[in-house]
Amino acid sequence: MQHTSLDQQLIEYRHQRALAMPLSGMIVWILLFALSFVLPPLQLVMAVFIGTGSIVYLAMGISRLTGENMSFKKKHERNWFDNVFLAAVGMSFLTFAISIPFFMENYLALPFALAVQTGLMWLVYGVIAAQKVAIVHAIVRTLACVTAFMLWPELSFQIQPLIVVCCYGFSIPVMERRWKIQQNLCVAS
Numbered sequence: 001m002q003h004t005s006l007d008q009q010l011i012e013y014r015h016q017r018a019l020a021m022p023l024s025g026m027i028v029w030i031l032l033f034a035l036s037f038v039l040p041p042l043q044l045v046m047a048v049f050i051g052t053g054s055i056v057y058l059a060m061g062i063s064r065l066t067g068e069n070m071s072f073k074k075k076h077e078r079n080w081f082d083n084v085f086l087a088a089v090g091m092s093f094l095t096f097a098i099s100i101p102f103f104m105e106n107y108l109a110l111p112f113a114l115a116v117q118t119g120l121m122w123l124v125y126g127v128i129a130a131q132k133v134a135i136v137h138a139i140v141r142t143l144a145c146v147t148a149f150m151l152w153p154e155l156s157f158q159i160q161p162l163i164v165v166c167c168y169g170f171s172i173p174v175m176e177r178r179w180k181i182q183q184n185l186c187v188a189s
Helices: 006-014 020-035 041-053 055-066 080-094 096-105 109-117 120-129 132-151 153-188
Strands: none
Touching: 006 080, 006 120, 020 041, 020 055, 020 153, 041 055, 041 096, 041 109, 080 096, 080 120, 096 109, 109 132, 109 153, 120 132, 132 153
């Protein structure tokens, strides 16, 4: 990447499509919801760990279909704001350290903890991409997941994925519509 100003990099970052990660997350959480009706608890736990841990890798594959190409770029090839977002993804992964002892005390807490923790990156993305819907996503997702776990902890493997999928359901169309509007404005200019 050539040396461009942070202002220019921010403009470029805000014009990215950013569809691969949310689509990947939605696919994984839909699968986790479906599996919650057929798998026994031990296998569900493994599915939640493996599924949520693989969202970013699935996104890399999906990004080739969406035209984003999120493959691992060398640091000097990435936009500075891509690095900030990757740090947010890393932060979410590091919070698995909270989930592990929490789930060892109560395995029903696992989907709740990971639904909240993997949603943390939405707040960072929302701020740097100027996407208010992403900030709303993070807040609604957290509040809904906490409320659901407090009211129905025994249904955690069903309700937590459902909440996450619903949040993606309102976020993805808004983000995609915004991207298309930006594309049309660029073409018109």
